[in-house]
Amino acid sequence: AWAYPSNHAVVGRDRGGTIVAYGWNHITPPGDLLPHAWMEIGVHPAWRHHKIGLKLVGWLIDRARAWHAHLRETRPQLGPLWVGCAADEGSRVAADLEENGLLAPQRWFCDAHRSLTDEPLPLVVPPPGIELRRFDRAWSEKARLAHNTAFAVRHGSHDVSPEAWEVSLERPDSRPDWSWIAVQTEKPDTGVVGYALNSEIIERQSGWREGWTERIGVIPAFQRQGLAHALLAASMQTFVDHGCVLAGIGIDTDDLAKSESLFVGMGYRFEDKVVLFGASFDD
Template sequence: MPDTEQRPSWGEAIVEGSLDWSFLTRADLPEVAELCTAIEYFDDPTQRRTLDQMEREFDEPTAHASNHAVVGRDRGGTIVAYAWNHITPSDQRNPHVWMEIGVHPAWRHHKIGLRLVGWSIDRARTWYRHIRESRPDIGRLWVGCAVDEGSRVAADLAADGTLTPQRWFFDANRSLSDGELPLVVPPPGIELRKYERQFSEQVRQAHNIAFATRQGAHDVGRQDWEESLARPDSRPDWSWIAMRTDDPDTGVVGYALNCEIRDPQTGLTQGWTERFGVLPEYRKQGIGRALLAASMTSFADHGCALAGIGVDTDTPDAAVNLFVSMGYVLDDRVVLYGAVFTD
């Protein structure tokens, strides 16, 4: 159940009573980074934070971090907890807030993390009401927090109950030399083709449609899309698309856009599928399996030792079944908690 303790006003930094709370300043960042290092040593999370990242984010003109982040100090003045709401620019049609929360392991028994969840959500909603005063046409607010599944922050989010699990992220890898590769068998009426530049805009539109139903997802614009395909490690010639053979006007219904990753220590090359999706109405027909199998064949043909993919799904059980059946080994999962607010 959500914490029912009286929560602070917009001008206050108080989260709870066991620590001394203040708004984040740039001078606090080195100590916050040290706190993150201590948390990471204990928890070994999938995602890690660095001082350079924090400084860049604090300095972004639209971040206003000193208004949207707090730190909690113990009696000795050491920062042992923090929360940071990363806001989108206030002129965006559909504002988003990404929550970040950290508590030193020695202080977790005080339920500080649970209180930080409540403070962060309230802070996000107060900000939304503030910007809506001058923009009555603004869309709904989405608030989210991406954390390791099974982590203490995930437990605090679940205990608060305001945000709910919406998407899961994990990496999957497999060897290309252990056993036979899966056969490329597209379903009837579907043809796999090598990606060609002439299909770029169709694939971009298919990608945006494939991810449109996922909370917190944003359309990829043409410039960002083309820049990603022009990167030195991008391998369009290793990439595949799926198209209907009986209705050429339908265009692209699935895609696997690939790149190359070289490990400087081992010298091994990995083929990596960085964008992968199937239009909703064409799912559960074997198209995704065929695209993955075709990609593996391209990777092996170009001397890659491994195949990998970063998975983004709102149906984790189905995704796990797909990738395990294709011989992938899965890494730890990150879960995205989120909720939409209209006030």
């Protein structure tokens, strides 16, 4: 609704007038106190080695900053502008963003899978003072609060509402009974400190089944103790118990090296990384 292509988009044409490239800033609504501009870039494959994408990156960032300056003329209380663009790792767009240099990688998104039959499963070893329990609806709200706490420091993350949380648990492929939570052994009533919420993917033609970890998180005070490893290991064993041959997870991380250490170390193989480039501007 707030795309405004006449003000925030540009196209490139060949000599015959055919559009071969475009850049488009998708901006936040005028009332937003923290303005964002999401960059979208496309260049025809035959024209990708003419530095058109690099020029589009520069144009879009300049146009976003000009838009922000215009807003501040009448609303000086506005916060800084955030500009971002998602690109496949190793793509021409990613290379153009890196060469421009004004935006830096902030988050990575990818899927990862591992076999549950070709190699031994990792052991389930919770940290001292922590016990794992099967997820139960009685723990649902405490698990939601733990999720929001775990992701509170992640740029661009938003709290999950009680309604959205329940909708996710009620999806046909959701498997709350395959899911796990972690609590303090001596003080379980103080809340959930970690969780792994799982679902099931069934490949209709072949019939193979994959246990999918939909959400996993550990609150900050209990991170870097091996709890995520234990939750994933417990989930894998549960997947095997229910006849799955694969385990999968969708990864959203702001620390790629840390995530690779955890997931690759547990046998997952990463596929199709997408990088979110971003930066804040306050001028």
